[in-house]
Amino acid sequence: MAEVRRTIDLLWFPDGEPEGKRRGRRPGLTVARVVETGIALADAEGLEAVSMRRVAQELGVVPMTLYTYVPDKSALLDLMLDRLYLEMPRAGHPDRPWRERLAAVAGENRRLYTAHPWAATLPASRPPLGPGLMAKYEHELRAFDDCGLDDVTRDAALTFLIGFVQAAARSEADVRAAEARAGSTDFEWWQERGPVFELVFDQHRYPTATRVGAAAGSAMGAAYEPGHAYEFGLARVLDGLAALIGTAGSR
Amino acid sequence: MAEVRRTIDLLWFPDGEPEGKRRGRRPGLTVARVVETGIALADAEGLEAVSMRRVAQELGVVPMTLYTYVPDKSALLDLMLDRLYLEMPRAGHPDRPWRERLAAVAGENRRLYTAHPWAATLPASRPPLGPGLMAKYEHELRAFDDCGLDDVTRDAALTFLIGFVQAAARSEADVRAAEARAGSTDFEWWQERGPVFELVFDQHRYPTATRVGAAAGSAMGAAYEPGHAYEFGLARVLDGLAALIGTAGSR
DNA sequence: GGCGTATTGTGTACGACGTACAAGTAACAG
DNA sequence: CTGTTACTTGTACGTCGTACACAATACGCC
Structure with missing residues (x-):
């Protein structure tokens, strides 16, 4: 609890008290550093x-x-993430259709995760x-x-959109981690x-899975394309939101 | 790499060699245990x-x-998760509309995460x-x-659906963890x-965020309802897939 | 100027984690 | 009975986050 309060204060007042109001030893570092x-x-x-x-x-x-600058490690991670959010490029929302605007927001988030996969x-x-x-x-x-969305729905829609982008990024990180651990599993x-091969690829027991997996399932040896899953999913997300927003609400 | 091979073998042959083929000390435990x-x-x-x-x-x-039963901790976690997947109840897909079938699949996954949030x-x-x-x-x-989906698209659609349910479950786990750490942040x-309050809730600087957040943003003190985000998102997912499947493919 | 107080920095250590490795114990095959 | 195999344990290592006591530095006040 005290650490959370401290983290919030650090987020908004990273330099603490003004210089002239302080006593004691001068810091050699800064929170930002x-x-x-x-x-x-x-x-x-x-x-x-x-x-x-x-x-x-x-x-x-x-x-x-470091503990004179941040209360604990999780606070450091919080501060790191907020810094990314603060610095990520954000385009304005010119007079474009909503679908383009949302795709642009998704793209901004995706670029953040591409630049900083750990996030x-x-x-x-x-x-x-x-x-x-x-x-x-x-x-x-x-x-x-x-x-044309009310506030609660607007928040939920944004959560849904951003949740998708985050999940896609995390999934890609997982694939990379699994490959680093296992090497190629083609x-x-x-x-x-x-x-064990006969069991896994048993067409009698898993007819659909073996067929579909061979064509598309990256875990089963098919080529994995991270961009495809993202593009496909984003289109689904936008179509799903379209059903909510409809044509009347679009501009 | 060797650990991955061993994990795969354990997944499919948890009891190892048949009893009569073995020499050496009898194990006191089993992998399953x-x-x-x-x-x-x-x-x-x-x-x-x-x-x-x-x-x-x-x-x-x-x-x-334990290392005589599993090669390392990550293998144990993999085995644990696969066990959940093996045991999760799965209803058949009777002659129901696709939308109901997908919602049922989503529900099965959701119940898995509700029963085992750590997953x-x-x-x-x-x-x-x-x-x-x-x-x-x-x-x-x-x-x-x-x-009416080809194999690649079918896989992507399932990935999208399951990815959503997983992300929702993870998000809920994150909320619970944050609350456990911080207590109530109403x-x-x-x-x-x-x-710091004046900075965060600055209506001049964040007009939309403060308004929407107060109505819906759980991080800003509004009531958080995990079920709502899930239901909302699932409807979006299904609507998004509907645009793909269309009426011609439905039955 | 000296003392008290505040603030930063360091040394030392603890508990916890995953797991390597050697030695011990039990069981089978010849 | 011996050699080999397979499970079990004891011991230890390196790594991690961080507690706590003490040291060093800087300001305010008398």
Whole structure:
């Protein structure tokens, strides 16, 4: 609880008290510097590389020093994510059809996850209300202007859209992680499994799965194209929202 | 890599070599027992409770014993998840409209996550091909019978549907985790924040966000209803798929 | 200027985790 | 009975997050 309060304060007042009002030792670092280092590490080596020890090492201090800047590791992760949200490019919503506006919002989020894949794999991904998240939320809600949705529905629709993009990014991260762990698991790999192959690819037991999986199921050796799942899903999302917004609400 | 092979073998041949073919010391446990214990622990206390030490303790052995049954912890988690998939109730697909069939599939998955919330929060959620996953995949693909979709699209549509349910479950788990960490962060809580409150709820800076958030945004103090987001989203998903399947493909 | 207080920084250590490796124990085959 | 196989345990390592006590620095006040 106290850590959450501290995190909120750090999000909105990262520099703490004004310079002239302070006593005591001058800090050698800033919260922003700690956060940027965390982000740089995550971008370069993935989220697992972001340990307090490692971040401290990059900054040339001992790990416990970081605790004078952030209350705990989860706060650091929250701050890192909010920073991404604050800095992600956001186009305005010119006078375009709603469908284009929503696709643009989805694209902005997708580019964030493409640039920072770790952001899709944070352990608990419900971020606190920081300046980044607020700006993002405001911007994205605006894409629904003039769609004829009431506030509750607008929020739910945005949640649905963003939830999809996040889930797609996380799924892609999972595929990459599984491949890193297992290497290629193509059809030849499965054939080398011997007896287990006969069980998995049993056309009598799994007729549809073996047929469809061979054509499309990446887990079964077919080529995996992350972009396809995203594009297909986004079209579904937009079609699903279209049924809600209808033609009367569109402009 | 070797661990992945071993995991696959364990999934399909959990008892290993037949009894009569074996030499050496008799095992005191079974893989199934280890997996069941992991599941029981996760169900009772959440995924963080599932450490090798804790599972071993529950089984009355030392942690290293478990490594004679599973190659590593991630394999244990994979086995646990596949077991859930194998055991989840699956209704047949009687002669019902496709929309009902898909909603039923979504419901089966949702009930799995409701019964086992930890399943939505596994660190890397791309499970290997086990008997549970294959049975699940076969069953769920069948819900798309006679929808007029080619194999690649059928797979993508199922991925989209299941991806949504998973994402919703994960989101709900995140909300619960955040609340457990922070306690209630309702509007009164925010008002107690003092100066930061003015920044967050700045109607000049975030006009749409403050208005919509107050009505619907759970992160801003409004009541959160997990079921609503799921129902809303599922309707969007089904509407989005309807645009694909159309009336010609439905039966 | 000195003392009290506030704030940052470090040294040391703890508990927890996953798991390597060596040695011990039990069971089968010849 | 011996060699081999397979399970079990003891011990330990490296890594992690972070508690706590002490040290170092800087300001305010008398």
